[in-house]
Amino acid sequence: MAAKRSGAESKGSARRGVSPRSGQPPRNEPPLSLERIVATAVELLDAEGVDGLKMRRLADRLGAGAMSLYWHVGNKEEVFDLALDSVLEYRGPPEIDASQDWRGEIVHMLEDWRASMLRHPWSASLLPRRALGPNTLSRLELLSKTLSGAGVADADLNVAIWSLWNFVIGATTTRANFDLSDDDRTAAQQRLTGLSQDYPTIERSRLLLDNDWDGAFRKGLDFLLDGLAPRQ
Amino acid sequence: MAAKRSGAESKGSARRGVSPRSGQPPRNEPPLSLERIVATAVELLDAEGVDGLKMRRLADRLGAGAMSLYWHVGNKEEVFDLALDSVLEYRGPPEIDASQDWRGEIVHMLEDWRASMLRHPWSASLLPRRALGPNTLSRLELLSKTLSGAGVADADLNVAIWSLWNFVIGATTTRANFDLSDDDRTAAQQRLTGLSQDYPTIERSRLLLDNDWDGAFRKGLDFLLDGLAPRQ
């Protein structure tokens, strides 16, 4: 029976202590494991982007045969899902729960969210297409709890959460996209400036020229929070 | 010289009137053209999704050989870009420019934007990854002009536009993603309900259970606009 490892977590099982293995090629790599596969997939994605992740290349980096991966994962899509969720873990706010400042807490979590994804730009283009992993759900739960504690009515909670989610997703995917290749960007800017008679107001608003993405995110988020829960 | 068609628009050139062509298979298809390729690509994407678009299949639908496409487009990516932008055309508000109601105008354009993308769910996962086409830029220009006319300060214009863009992109990609496959969704809901002790507030807010996406979009957009330009 060629049963695959499924729902269960990786057992690890620490096969062999240090014995250098009797096989011809002196394998000094540690054995395969889900953790190692996912971690290496993240490395590879960071280095080569979404299109750079090939099962053979991933296996190479792991010092394994391509087909060995399939004992640990069902298919390539699963690798994407796992890599994505692994990057979205949240460690919580720094100070000792200043549970007063709900607004600061939300801003911190969302900025951290965005930062995590921008550290791994491929994640931005992956997230919208994938199911919600446990780390994503945890962030949503925290968001719900904080907003609810801040007095947002249950009837508005749903909308509030989605609005913030939408904002983060939109901001991050857009930013990550413009990040790829500075030359592309300058080319696009030049093209746009050439077309500035077609888009005069865009030109005037310096929409694509300013580079203060962090500031724009923060300010936009403030606007949105103002709308969701007007200060006093 | 195997020069490719480039920047120039498709000349059409109406070769042959009705002559049934002397070749063996009686080709009654009209000749290839960029328009026909893009239109058929949209059909195919609607029917089969992003992964369903293969150059061979597209050529089949067009009654052509796979390699014939490459006279009209540079590569598959270009097909994606063209299909995406073709779906994002905006025809403007219905009534005869009630240029008073800037807020209504913005809401109309953004709701139309979202609707266009949801009519072609593949576009939602494509847009964040692609350069801005002319139709997208037109919408941004309209947005800029309207906000500016509504009295939004030039200093805030940039942030306002990005915030609205982010909201639309996030809302649409998320919605389009959840749309694919009802069975997947019920399965996910069941999985979530099973995990409801881990995510109690999500459960309580009915985050993934309510289906009023349109209402949530509209309400969230209102909140955001409230924050961007407080009424009076």
Added chain:
DNA sequence: CAATTTAATCGTACGACGTACGAGTCAATC
């Protein structure tokens, strides 16, 4: 201890894909 089962690895091979290359077909032009 030997026999068996289980966990894990990996070589080979297959079908599908994007597309490079160059030969082919036709209408328009000289």
Added chain:
DNA sequence: GATTGACTCGTACGTCGTACGATTAAATTG
């Protein structure tokens, strides 16, 4: 009639995900 240029397409190559089954080594059982 010869040439040119716009357009079509069959073949072929390299690459990808992964099905299949052989192989090995550890764990378990007698």
